Amino acid sequence: MLETIWLLLWGLLWGIYFMLDGFDLGLAILLPFLAKDEQEKNTIYNAIGPFWDGNEVWLVAAGGVTFAAFPAAYAVMFSSLYSPLMIILFALILRAVSIEFRGQIENPPWKLFWDRCLMIGSFIPAFFFGVVFANIFRGIPIDGAGIFQGSILALFNMYGIAGGIFFVLLFLLHGSLWLAIKSEGALMERAGRLSRKLSIVLTAVIPLFLILSYFWTGLFTNYLNHPLLFIIPLVVIISFVMMFLFIGRGAWWKAWFSSSVVIVDVVLFAIVGLYPNLLPSSLDASYSMTIYNSSSSPLTLKIMLAVVLVVLPLVVIYQGWVYWLFRDPLSEEDLPHESY
């Protein structure tokens, strides 16, 4: 029971991470395509400025909770996926310093250089997280001792790449909706138009990904055994349709919230499909890392549960307050003051 609660919490933390960092990664990838001049670029930087760092902490929390609640799975997962995780790490470092260094020197080539770095540093985590998670859904070649027996390049199989593209598209849409919230005038219209196009693309991509998942992963087994669980993918579809409608009405906040539900629920869908596995082995089902063979002791799980249940609601409250504080679209006069 304790293990199951932790699996759900684990999924929730990753889901919230993708929902929050998803929009600033997505928006940063779009920076060179959406911003026509320096002032629009500034708007985009300031649209993610107060948020990205706090968002990234959800990754630290998700990673930390993997370590704390399922240490054996953390160990096998992170060492098996060494290279892709390192690449994500370097990209996130690049992302952080790009945002920070860009504004320090008033020089166009300097700024352009960091704009490009920001785009690369944001695209790579979006794509690679998709590849990595798709491979986790599918199972990776780990043996009975938890040692990775495959080739890293094999992670770039069709399903892995599909996962990468799927994540990037979800984040691009999520980011363009965020920009529509935070900007005015021409920039907002451009962001809105793009979100419409992306939502049309995703209308085809979401069912396609679910179909691929049916053929290439075991995610649907739990659902077929317990049809009531189909509520979860159903919520994905309903939220997606609602987002589509909200985009049409230009109700950006509502569209963004719907898109958030889609992202969290996609992760939840996969986690429930994985249960009781955390990291299936593609070599032999008995080698899989499950919530039972990789969890911490009951005492640690209980202490951590108490910590998380007390602290995370507080985090949601004060982080929510920050979103509330910086909820308004950025106007011209905000820009000189609001920057790193």
Next chain:
Amino acid sequence: MDALLLSRLQFAVTTYFHFLFVPLTLGLSIIVAIMETLYVKRGDHDYLRMTKFWGKILIINFIVGVATGLTLEFQFGTNWSRYSQYVGDIFGSLLAIEATTAFFMESVFIAVWVFGWKKLSPRLHATIIWLVAGASTFSAFWILVANSWMQHPVGYVIRNGRAELTDFFAVVTQSYSILTFLHATAAAYILSGFFVMGVSAYHLLKKQHVNIFTQSFRIALSFTLIASIFAVVEGHMHGADLAEKQPAKLAALESVWETQSYSPLYLIAIPNLQNDGNLVEFGRIPGVMSLLAHHSPSATVTGLKDFPKELRPPVLPVFLAFRLMVGMGVLFMLLMIYGWFRRDKLESSPTFLKIMFYSIPLPYLVCLAGWTVTEVGRQPWIVYGLMKTSDAVSPIATSQVGLSLIAFIITYTLIGITAFMVIAKAVRQGPAPGEKEDL
């Protein structure tokens, strides 16, 4: 070269680099908070200009610290998976607690502070930076509790082939944790104080922004005077605790080879490279080592020869790093005491100001030396007495680690140079003009 050696090098490179930024965040956030509080209380705009000037440096430094901190959490899993599996029940939960209780607050509120000048009342804005400072220190606390558990594991039982938690309270409150925390924060405060005084000295020597930098210097001086005296006294207590808990490390710090009562201190000693004795021993003072370690000249101090050769830490680097740390620590304290008597005559003390400016890098060196003492002194153990470093490494290909190590060295060098450049630029630029409208 194998995955073990490369992983150790990579951990050293990434941790040392990360710790070039952490201590300044810890101390400067408090100094900036003091400045902003003075602004709120006294309404003097020079305090606001001061707050913004040091705040800008704090932010640049903070972000590089955040960016490079992520590496460490990933690395336990990527490079030290055997370790993670063995101690995750305890060590992993401490990291997770750090992330949820401290790091969230720090990261969320620092952005509010940067972007919220016009959105918050001055009082609330000043409160926010205190929250950032408090959360940073709290974050350091959890990380150091985790590190202390590697130095002196308590509150656990070996069960199911791993270390499992039995007493969370014991892990958090053991004296090793508390002493390490106090020691590392004091060091961080000294580093930050020296940074602020050094930069202030630079401007005072150029006779520019005199009021702002005299005030900055004096705030940092009081702060650092307390921290530097505290660090020396506390450091001694830490050493005595070490004598009980990590006798091999203590012996390595002082290069003590023979177990004996009335253990002597040598004025000059140099450990040999074979790691089995001293090359040079000169100026023997009997009983002093016993006195330092156990507060009694007749006490028995355990020497390194009591440990099999493969269980001794490499003595030379630990011994030298310890000397650098202690020597500098005492020097810092003396400089601060001298500075205290010059505090009203800073402008007429150019030599002292020059010394303070050129001293900026010294506490950085001391922090790295301190970690060398702690981490190299623990070898060959990753968890003292429980797990060897060589048993902790991930079963991964050497080429992967080699590539990532090279990538870290290149990326971190570039980031380090850029960060230095950008901070130096902000320093040279000085505080923004003081018109009310511009703030």
